[in-house]
Amino acid sequence: MKITANFIRSHSFLLSFLFVFSYQINSQIILDTVKHIQVGPGMYYTKYNVNSVPWSIDVFEADMTNEYFSVETVKAYELLAGGREKTSSMSARRNYLDHWSVCAINGDFFNLSTGMPNNIQVENGEVLRNERADWPTVGFNSRNEVSFSNTYLKSSLIVKDTLLFVNSINTTKSDNQIVFYNSFYDKTTGTTTNGFEAVVSPLEAWFANDTIYCIVDSITPEGNNSNITPGSIVISASGVIAAYLWKNIAVKDTVKIINNISPSVNKLKEMMGGHPIIIKDGYSTSMDPNDSFVYTRHPRTAVGVNIDTTKLFFVTVDGRQSASLGMNLFELADLMLQLGVYQGINLDGGGSTTMVIRNEVVNSPSDVSGERPVSNAILVISSAPSDTLSYLNVFPKSSEIFLGKQIQFSVSATDKFYNPSFINPYHVKYMLSDSSKGNITSTGLFTAKNHPGECYVIVSYGNLIDSAKVIVKGVGKIVLSPDEIVTDNSRIVVFTAKVYDTQDLVQEVLPQNITWKVSDTTVGSIDIVGQFQGKQNGLTNVVSSYLDKYDTSIVRVEIGNGTVVIDSIESNSNWEYSTENMDSSLTKVYFVPSPSTIGDSSLKLEYSFTYLTSQFNWVYLNTNTEIFGIPDSIMLDVFSDGASHRIFFDVVDNDQKQFRISSHKFANNANNFETIRGRIVSSSNVIFPLTLKRISIVLGSSQVDNNVYNGAIYFDKLKVKYPIQTTSASNELLSPESFLLNQNFPNPFNPETKISWQTPIQTLQTLKVYDILGKEVATLLNEEKPAGRYEVSFEGNHLSSGVYFYQLCAGNFINTKKMILLR
Structure with a gap:
């Protein structure tokens, strides 16, 4: 075998040295093998994970010397610009008896609207379009010689030893031109102007980079377009060239067609475009680190071969997902070098990245909709004949599972060439090497028991046996x-x-x-x-x-009751102050004997600031006071100077999460003390107890820019208020201010739970329980009751486990809540 364009001819010792050295200059990736199976003669599929990034990598490796191996490219719907098709669909079209599509990956970059590939493609020896000379290709012939190169297409027609150059393939024809059309263009040429068209077929098979002898099947009447049958070419000419062909070509004549694609291999059979070549002669190629296509992590698809072209590698890397971030091209090159790639090319990636093994998509395409339709695909085909059932395969091969969890095992079978074979699932038998680690059903569902350790799932079908390892984690x-x-x-x-x-x-x-x-x-x-x-x-x-x-x-x-003073604000031992956007020389805080609302003194704030529209003027009274229990309000007595000041209470909970409690009104009473209150919300996000860290005051003013504002505020009696506690269905306490239906407790319950509620007025009250279908199962209350707080017990002894609903109707108030009975 040989590799064209990038092939090194040297002694094996030197090649081995270069190969080893290329490993040393590239970082090693620690690959965790998730799955490794043989999928065809000399063909293996491996899934790797790299948890540290993370990456999910799929690698297909094929022995190119195997007699059943071949490579094919496929065009979506077999039309050059006829739309896009999924890689799995193209693989399925090429999968039939004794022609097995073992692996398929997406191919070239393309036009999203038309499906036109970005570069030249050769399928079964037929050239689909002209090249894009600045982007590279990978090509194969029937001897599995390979090329990685930027190519140039030069087509010609030889008629009676006269060489005529062909202008293009499958494009619109202009004056004095020759264009070749094949069935990838359309069903007809669509050329209705005067000119010459002849339909020709090869005497043997189509190849590029070879002289193909063709027989003229028919000549189309002038002014008509030609039908294009698969496997044929229409020679379409105009102007003086058409006149020459009219005189020199007749039906049954032999003409010669040459599609020379260079540099590449002789008798080129398959070719696919990509970009860029990332591995050349065992080294990463020079790529622009400032090109976002190069340095950004994306899903990737790539093709490569080893040093002596005995192994072919298809590689995909998932991306744009939390489980796999994708690779940049430097990382992709490092991976391929580590796999043993000596020449390698990047194909279209992103949402197009797809690998199909035996007609199953094995990677995770990044598009939300799943696998993306693409322009073309490249396949590895096995021509191995069908044979008798030889191998049993259980999947997954190795699993780690936690106590009580489940794994579903599946079984497939193949013949000796790893072609799929049918098995009757009812004849598959499962057993465990150690039944203390779990149970397994007749359909392969494994359930771990509460005994950590490892065991094997043993699967048999007739005289065939396979096993899988299970580790039960404690x-x-x-x-x-x-x-x-x-x-x-x-x-x-x-x-x-x-x-x-x-x-x-x-x-x-x-x-x-x-x-x-x-x-x-x-x-x-x-x-x-x-x-x-x-x-x-x-x-x-x-x-x-x-x-x-x-x-x-x-x-x-900690059950608090009523209103409790937590600081009478008598000394500065618990208080410090700081300011923001204030005149610090004229702003001070100190204790005075009057006015006050409790004790012998209050805290006086004298302030001075210059107002600017762009800023607030703050004074902070800093403390560190833990608050007992779960109050619903925090309050402070404030004697204002008439300006509208705003008070905030800044607290932290037991997890040191910060919360700001807003006051219910401005502190603007200049006649006497008034109580400024902030409501404490009892949220599940708050981990009590609370600690008051500071009282934050935004100083008010008439808000005239550059005006200086002075004044004084007095603070006294910091206190908290606790909600009214109730332990029974009574109205001995003060009447509630609103309707409220509480969540039952406990919930879930077995068999008894308590339901409590409150009503602010005397009214007819009904409390009923319903099942999930809306059927009434109990009436707990149906009578007129005065304002108050109530609680009843509900027992579910006669009911089955499940979800139930309880509904309170009191006047115009209707509320329903869910509860769960677990038996």
Whole structure:
């Protein structure tokens, strides 16, 4: 074998040295083999992962010396500009008995609208279009000699020893020109002007870079266009050339056609365009590092051969996905060198990147819609005959699975040439080498038990046997969050437990499969899915466990009542101040004996600033005060100077997340103290307790640019208010201000849960439970009740597991919530 254009003729020792040296100058990629199977005679498919980037790589390798090996190119719908077709579809068209499409990849860059390839293509010896001389090609002949080169097409017609140069192939004809048309152009030539057209067929087969003897089948009447049959060429001429051909060509004459594509191999059979050549003579080629096509990571497709052209490589790299980022051309070149490629070319990539093995797309195309229709494809064909059933293949070959998880195994069979063979799935038998590690069904569904270790899935079909390795991973640790929290007896805390396997990967374990406990059941309780509810003030641990691993969190139940002063603001031990866009020499904060609302003093702020439209003027009262329990409001008494000042309370939660609480009104009362309130939202995103870090004051003014504003504000009695706590269905407490239907607790439940609600007015109230089909299963309440807060119990002993809905109707208020019964 030989390789044209880029072939080194040298002693094998020198070639080996160069080959090894090329490895040393390129970075090695650590490839994790996911799958490696033989798919044809001398043909192998391998899927690699590189988790550190990540990359997903598919490689097909074929022995070019195998007697059944050949390469073919395919044009979408067999038309030069007739649209686009999926690579898998082109592969399927070429897959039939004793002509097996083993591997197919997408080919050249193309016009998205017409499907016209960017460069020359040769299919089964027929030239589809003229070359693009500045972009390279890869070509093959029937002896599997290969070329990687920028090519030039020169076509000619020999009539009675007269050499006539042909202007183009499959393009519109101009005056005094010869154009060759073949069936890739259309069904007819579409030429209706005066001229000459003859339909010719080769005496043997079409090749480029050879002289092809052709017989003239017919001559088209002048002024008519010619029908083009597959395998024939229409010689179409105009002007003086047409006049010459009318005189010198007759039906049954023999003419000679030469399509010379150079540099390339003799008797060229297949050719595909690409860009650029990335491996030449065992080294990465020089590529522009400033070209975004080169340095940007994209999905990639490439073709290469080894040093002696005994091996062909098809390579695809997925990209534009979280599981695989794609490669730049430098990375692609490094990969191909590592695989053993000596000459290599990049093909169209991006959303076009596709690899098909035995009519199955094995990579992950990046387009949202899936595999992209393309212009052409390049295939490896096996002509091996069908034979008797010889090999059984179970997939996946090696798996790692967590406790309780499942894997579906599948089985295929091939003959001795790895051509697909039919098997009856009902006659396939599955068994395990160690049944303590799992169970497997008659259809190949494996379920891991709670016993880590490895075993083998053994599959048999008649006298054929294959096996697959399964590693059942154990629990490495369990991490409970939040690890510390404050709650009261009204707010439900939802704990989450992340289970990590022995490889430190998070595994999905349903909350109800975790064991939940509290160390002190008088302080609070926790349900089967990790929902904690406090009962009384105190400290308890929440313990979550899965098999032999556990983790612990601390819960402080702090039940506040009414309004509580958290700082009477009597001294500067808890307070410092800072400013932003203020006159620092005239702005100060200090304690004064009056006015005040509690204790012996209040905090006075004297301020001065120059107003500018582009900025706010801030004074910060900095503190570090932890707030007991879960209040619903924070309040501050403020005596203003009449300007409209805005107060913010800046807090952090137990996870040090920052929150800003806005006040409900401007602080602008110049006659006496007024209470400025900020509402604290009890969100699941907030991990209590809260710590007040500062009170932020935006100073108000009449907002005249460059005016100087002076004034004084007094602050006193920092306090919080707690929501009214309720433990029963009574209205002994103050009437609520609004309707509210609470989520049941616990939820999911088995068999009992509690439902609570509140109504601000006396009205007829109904509370009913429905199943998922809307059928009423229980009426918990149907009577007129005064304003108040209520709670009832619901038992599901008579019901099956599933989703249920409870609905409260009170006057014009209707609200429905979902609950889950787990039996």
